[in-house]
Amino acid sequence: MLGPKFPWLLWAYTCCCSTVFCGRVVVWPTDASHWINMKVLLQELVLRGHEVTVLVPSSNLLINYQDTSSPFTFEVLQVPFSQETLDAAMEDFLNFWMNKASNLFPWEIMWTMKEQLEVFTNMSKQTCDTLVMNSHLIAKLQHAKFDVLIADPLSVGGELVAEILEIPFVYSFRFSDGNVVERRCGGLLSPPSYVPASTMGLTHQMSFMERLQNFLFYIFTDLFFMKFWRDEWDGYYSNVLGRPTTLCETMGKAEIWLIRTYWDFEFPRPFLPNFEFVGGLHCQPAKPLPKEMEEFVQSSGEHGVIIFTLGSMVHSLSDEKSNVIAKALSQLPQKVLWRYKGKKPETLGSNTRIFDWIPQNDLLGHPLTKAFITHGGTNGLYEAIYHGIPMVGIPMFADQHDNLVHMVAKGAAVQVDFNTMKTQDLVDALNTVIYNSTYKENALKLSKIQHDQPVKPLDRAVFWIEFVMRHKGAKHLRPAAHHLTWYQYHSLDVLAFLFTCTATIVFILFKCCLCCCRRCGRIAKRKKE
């Protein structure tokens, strides 16, 4: 089950295993764009001779476990929810954010977010159940003697499986709302004065009101998630492990946190030695385009081309929206390559060609590419950064607004509101990033930062996974903060002690003074008498 399955891997396997450590890696699944990124990391691990087994739910979005050419071994978890149920939940989620959220009050949005979170949490729990209640499967996995587990904290359960198998685990992670997982479970310090909370859409340079918002959002996410996890997960984890524990405590045992951003994207912030920023690990030099596509790109002449995609999850738009976009694109002198599976818009110009799928990285790396219209997913943004392409962002949900705020702050993007966007808005945005040279210059600056690293992000990610396998963990990088209570961590007991001492001394001094004054008063009175 666990050996590399295909002859083309034999060379890598034999070559690597003969000289260095070859490990057994088990992966707790993460889906959608997270899987696209993790797959690149896992493929690299296989290329370096490691055996990779992916635990995969029978119903999922993007993990094709029936692909016989995959270099991974799949262990299918037969989940009780059907593919249709999952697709419908995802459809509801997208529909809400693309068509409904903009007309609702903030508390209505938050209520729906909570409901959506409960739906996906329920599925996560059912996925966990298929493993923790299957003693045969646990025995099989234990017998396989894995060296490390890789998981994404967004997809809860990986840390629990690592505990059951008694192996170290490594996280590949993009973000959590308000960085609550990184802060509360990973021990990451995030001063609210200059570290903007994820999804708040703020930069590192905040006005007083923005710092106030940021501060309150940190507190809100702390209170919300600590309660949500307590209600949903803490009991579950304690039951399975047979001892009182919490989700957060278990997550905090991660040996290494591979964060899928880097300092070209992030605002500089404090971090810990077991956090490694490996953003852009999936990027690579552009490969030649398919012949027909190359001909279309070349036909753009000096004007160049624009690449347009709304990511792996959004396949179609409303007629109204698609026509607004198509009309805007038709007014440009550039040729446009649009990844779109919906109905062909009536206003589609002759300069725009629609594709079911595009080789996004290769197109962004093409010398004729002038701009990238993106929903703001991290994978796409990083390909644009890697190739130095300015962006027009049309964010819709999750971290997309926040991601584009980063790119706008760094001067490499213009943002357009998906809900209120008019044809001219998109035309203006594209003309700005294409003809105002500062956007290209800033995109190239970010590209230089991305390329100018002592070790490539993919190599660093692989290094730390291999390190954990070689040393059975990375405990020397784990801060002692994990052993402190919240009041010890914030030195509140020390402050309380100092306050008590000071108050006692002041009180004693006050009483002494009072006593002296009274005595002096009495003596003076007696003398007077």
Add this chain to the structure above:
Amino acid sequence: MLGPKFPWLLWAYTCCCSTVFCGRVVVWPTDASHWINMKVLLQELVLRGHEVTVLVPSSNLLINYQDTSSPFTFEVLQVPFSQETLDAAMEDFLNFWMNKASNLFPWEIMWTMKEQLEVFTNMSKQTCDTLVMNSHLIAKLQHAKFDVLIADPLSVGGELVAEILEIPFVYSFRFSDGNVVERRCGGLLSPPSYVPASTMGLTHQMSFMERLQNFLFYIFTDLFFMKFWRDEWDGYYSNVLGRPTTLCETMGKAEIWLIRTYWDFEFPRPFLPNFEFVGGLHCQPAKPLPKEMEEFVQSSGEHGVIIFTLGSMVHSLSDEKSNVIAKALSQLPQKVLWRYKGKKPETLGSNTRIFDWIPQNDLLGHPLTKAFITHGGTNGLYEAIYHGIPMVGIPMFADQHDNLVHMVAKGAAVQVDFNTMKTQDLVDALNTVIYNSTYKENALKLSKIQHDQPVKPLDRAVFWIEFVMRHKGAKHLRPAAHHLTWYQYHSLDVLAFLFTCTATIVFILFKCCLCCCRRCGRIAKRKKE
């Protein structure tokens, strides 16, 4: 003036400069063991084709600017204090810590420390004066068009020269008391609950009393140094630069902080993206020993050898102390190589040989070496870590106590008190680290961590200096914390606002309730009437 001066460098120079960026590096001097470490970094820069100019005071401890074989260009600063004055100040300093400090009360020690600090600060200021008051030299340096300045914050002045020359600067740094420079000027977050202050001799796992001490020491160093810098340096910097500034603000402009430790030595702690931990950059595989020394080492047979040195600054000991040590060493079955320039002790055993100088790194890397007796200087400790040799520490001053606390906490060393040490104490300590295998195992664990890095420390240090030269800085790594006032940084204005809002709301609610109660009371009274 600025070209590589020697033929043996021509190959490296031509080779590197033909393909990659070749820069001009100017160095603000740091002395004693700090210079020993920095020299390795500068030699590597020269090997990679960069031109290195070292500004050097005419009176100094270890920088031999008359060495014609040096690969650096020296620009001598004619300081007004003589070599004798400097040597005497250093002698006083050592004498105080080795012979007097242990008999004094803490406040007497602190008072003397302040006096010593003033003596060395005065010399630093005189060194700065020789440059900032020499417009000809400034013009010469400006004309040389340096790409980067390298300095050590311990040797104040480098950041000022960088500002005058309008070039970016990089720090090579070990520590400051209570990490005050790193925290207050570099923006490094150091929660007192699990980050022990430098020189406090604490670990990352502290009892309540230790956390209290740590907390108070942070506050003490903050108050002491902010006042000291204000009195001594802030006016000086403002005068020279012709605008109101402070030493700390100027230090905070460092592009990169190369910290001379790594996670084998440090306890895990939060840090910033412009901090790079390059401890052990000077370590390298052992080279063969001189023939006579190798014969002596081999003569130890299965017992092996012990290496003993008290560092580059301590050349001799009192007769009493040297006899205590020599007697202890004479009772061991191992052969001992002792670096010592003092009077030969009467109790010196036949197994101990005294040397003026030893190839420390090569001896520590010798397969027959069993233990290292050290004063606890970082350079020596890192050589022991690199080669996996357990240690007996006899700390005396500066960071030596603190360094050895790290090594003891990591299980690779035993500490002996220099002032109270008896012969049997040293014998017991050596027998412990040699015959209790856990010390060797722990030393080897640290060695593995030191060796198992994605990029070697020296290469990382060079990379970031070259990065700063290529990109004219590393502003993308600089946290926005530098732009905040202290109350904004700690969100005190936000807290005050929230407190005021809450208090106002509570007050209004209270008044409303009171009003309602009174009205209800009146109605009830009227009804009663």
